[in-house]
Amino acid sequence: MRKKIALFILLGWVLLIIGDRVDELRVYQGAQMAMYTIALASIVLLTGYSGQVSLGNGAMMAVGGYGAALTLNNLGSPIWFAFLMAVVCAALFGALLGTAAARLSGPYLAGTTLALAVGLPAIANQFKFLGGEPGLLFDVGFPPERFGEEFTQYKWFFWISTFIALIALFMTSNILSSRFGRTWRGIRGHSLAAELCGVHSSRMKILAFTVSSALAGLAGAVLAMNISLVAPGAYALSLSFALVTGAVLAGISSLPGVVFGAFILVAIPEIADALAGRLGDADKLNHYLPGLIVSILLILSVIYAPNGPGENLRKHLRKKPAR
Amino acid sequence: MQKVIETLLIGLSTGSIYALMSIALVLVWRSTRVVNFAQAGQAMLSTYIGFEIASRSEIFWLGLVFAIAAGALVGAGVDYFFMRVLFKHATSGPAAVVAPVIATLGLLGLIRSIVGLTWGGEFRSIKAPASTDGFTVGDGTIPFSTLDVLIIATVSIILIALALLFQRTNLGLALRASAYAPEIAQLAGIRTARTRTIGWSIAGGVGGVAGMLVTSNNFLSPYSLDLLLVFGFIAAVIGGLESMAGSVIGALVLGIGLTFILNYVGTSLVFIGGFSVLILVLLIKPDGIMAKGKARRA
Numbered sequence: 230m231r232k233k234i235a236l237f238i239l240l241g242w243v244l245l246i247i248g249d250r251v252d253e254l255r256v257y258q259g260a261q262m263a264m265y266t267i268a269l270a271s272i273v274l275l276t277g278y279s280g281q282v283s284l285g286n287g288a289m290m291a292v293g294g295y296g297a298a299l300t301l302n303n304l305g306s307p308i309w310f311a312f313l314m315a316v317v318c319a320a321l322f323g324a325l326l327g328t329a330a331a332r333l334s335g336p337y338l339a340g341t342t343l344a345l346a347v348g349l350p351a352i353a354n355q356f357k358f359l360g361g362e363p364g365l366l367f368d369v370g371f372p373p374e375r376f377g378e379e380f381t382q383y384k385w386f387f388w389i390s391t392f393i394a395l396i397a398l399f400m401t402s403n404i405l406s407s408r409f410g411r412t413w414r415g416i417r418g419h420s421l422a423a424e425l426c427g428v429h430s431s432r433m434k435i436l437a438f439t440v441s442s443a444l445a446g447l448a449g450a451v452l453a454m455n456i457s458l459v460a461p462g463a464y465a466l467s468l469s470f471a472l473v474t475g476a477v478l479a480g481i482s483s484l485p486g487v488v489f490g491a492f493i494l495v496a497i498p499e500i501a502d503a504l505a506g507r508l509g510d511a512d513k514l515n516h517y518l519p520g521l522i523v524s525i526l527l528i529l530s531v532i533y534a535p536n537g538p539g540e541n542l543r544k545h546l547r548k549k550p551a552r
Numbered sequence: 553m554q555k556v557i558e559t560l561l562i563g564l565s566t567g568s569i570y571a572l573m574s575i576a577l578v579l580v581w582r583s584t585r586v587v588n589f590a591q592a593g594q595a596m597l598s599t600y601i602g603f604e605i606a607s608r609s610e611i612f613w614l615g616l617v618f619a620i621a622a623g624a625l626v627g628a629g630v631d632y633f634f635m636r637v638l639f640k641h642a643t644s645g646p647a648a649v650v651a652p653v654i655a656t657l658g659l660l661g662l663i664r665s666i667v668g669l670t671w672g673g674e675f676r677s678i679k680a681p682a683s684t685d686g687f688t689v690g691d692g693t694i695p696f697s698t699l700d701v702l703i704i705a706t707v708s709i710i711l712i713a714l715a716l717l718f719q720r721t722n723l724g725l726a727l728r729a730s731a732y733a734p735e736i737a738q739l740a741g742i743r744t745a746r747t748r749t750i751g752w753s754i755a756g757g758v759g760g761v762a763g764m765l766v767t768s769n770n771f772l773s774p775y776s777l778d779l780l781l782v783f784g785f786i787a788a789v790i791g792g793l794e795s796m797a798g799s800v801i802g803a804l805v806l807g808i809g810l811t812f813i814l815n816y817v818g819t820s821l822v823f824i825g826g827f828s829v830l831i832l833v834l835l836i837k838p839d840g841i842m843a844k845g846k847a848r849r850a
Contacts, residue, residue, distance in 0.1 A: 282650045336581070336585075336653065336793070337834060340587055344785065344827055356820065466775075470661050477654060513668065513669055521661075521666070521669065524660075527654065527658035528658040533641060535651045
């Protein structure tokens with residue numbers, strides 16, 4: 230435990246130093262990567278550990294984002310409280326949905342969550358207090374003055390999101406290696422056997438759904454901070470797609486893998502930009518190339534590395550000495 | 553009273569389109585045990601092709617025929633080149649259960665991007681095959697139009713054709729047999745893999761019709777069929793995912809119910825209404841309305 234804390238502090242320190250050395254765009258991408266890390270952790274916890282498929286994590290993020298924005302704008306609360314409310318809102322929503330979801334298996338759960346991912350952002354369009362299409366502003370304010378004039382807004386975002394991501398990862402890794410993590414894996418492996426061992430499987434599934442939603446909500450609030458607003462477009466279906474892709478690339482049941490998955494998700498728009506520049510800079514390309522890359526990656530990894538590229542590598546390494 | 557009747561009629565026309573989508577989902581689910589989320593993409597691709605033909609030839613029905621053909625071809629292709637490879641590879645590990653669902657999602661994204669790159673993202677529309685002006689009743693007009701009559705008629709013809717295919721032909725028997733007991737069907741000499749591909753192509757064709765009909769007086773964009781997929785899925789769940797008749801009933805009930813919400817409450821609650829129906833059905837009668845006390849299979 231103490232080792233783990235030391236590791237995370239070291240990691241944070243290294244990230245801070247890196248944050249000082251790179252330019253503004255990279256700092257922003259770092260903040261986005263931190264956001265994706267949290268969101269992917271929520272999928273790993275839910276799908277990789279408890280074995281429930283959720284295609285609607287974008288919707289959970291939207292709940293968190295709107296919760297945070299409403300808190301910040303209407304109550305004028307401190308930032309940390311807005312993030313806390315994001316977690317609380319998403320967790321409540323997740324618990325409600327999880328109650329229904331715990332009784333669902335595979336296709337039903339996937340379909341229900343997909344329906345949510347399609348519909349929830351659209352609902353935000355319809356209600357005035359959610360700001361409609363343009364959405365709500367989400368302004369965490371300038372960085373504190375004592376950091377000096379050099380300290381930019383994006384670096385402030387980077388600091389906050391990295392800090393939150395580190396805490397979230399630390400807590401998730403603890404939960405996953407606790408009794409709960411083991412029980413979830415048991416349910417995923419064989420739910421009947423787990424029940425015979427005295428596990429209340431539907432209660433544990435609801436718990437997994439709730440914790441996962443809370444994480445997704447937190448990620449949603451961090452996303453809102455990074456782009457300074459919450460709008461239906463920010464939590465579109467494509468976000469849910471990207472997250473599923475990232476989670477599969479991360480190796481769906483590996484928590485350290487989420488950093489790799491997040492890295493890929495941040496890198497894809499960059500790659501698409503570079504490619505679009507080569508292929509002729511049409512509006513179409515900018516709009517659909519990232520989606521194309523994401524889907525091709527998703528399909529290839531689901532077919533050839535369904536448990537993450539890490540597992541293929543391990544298998545490869547293990548096979549060699551045997552020959 | 554008149555408003556109730558016109559809402560019922562419009563709901564019938566909307567519901568009949570949902571019925572096609574839900575049948576497409578049920579067909580694939582029965583044969584492959586996968587809810588094919590790519591169905592929205594397949595239908596969209598077929599609709600784009602149908603739109604090209606319809607707008608060039610200015611004959612809607614020619615476009616519809618091409619949309620069916622394209623949908624059938626794409627459906628067969630997806631099964632042959634994609635699902636078969638997938639099932640050969642993803643067989644073990646924590647991701648094995650979720651791999652097919654996630655793969656169809658990837659396919660949906662792939663088709664969407666390809667369509668977007670080919671046709672662009674702007675909204676398209678074509679001239680509807682029939683008048684969209686409502687009929688005149690007494691001294692006013694109601695929103696129910698000739699187009700709606702045509703939609704209901706087209707869907708009815710397709711449903712009857714499907715029912716005949718499944719109940720009266722050898723192919724239909726083979727399709728049913730390999731859906732219910734693939735191994736026994738194979739032992740009885742049915743080439744189940746090929747039958748499955750045929751099932752996928754029928755589903756693709758039906759999806760193409762749904763796409764063409766739903767956009768016949770509406771806009772088409774790479775995203776415009778997502779909601780149709782969701783409502784088709786809800787209808788299929790009402791029917792229990794297994795039963796084609798159940799999913800048609802589910803779709804009509806859903807279409808009428810949502811139209812009532814639309815006309816009496818407002819647009820903002822349509823999706824919430826549909827979603828609540830989904831949750832309620834799953835909580836109260838997860839096997840669907842056609843269940844006969846049999847355990848859910850997946």
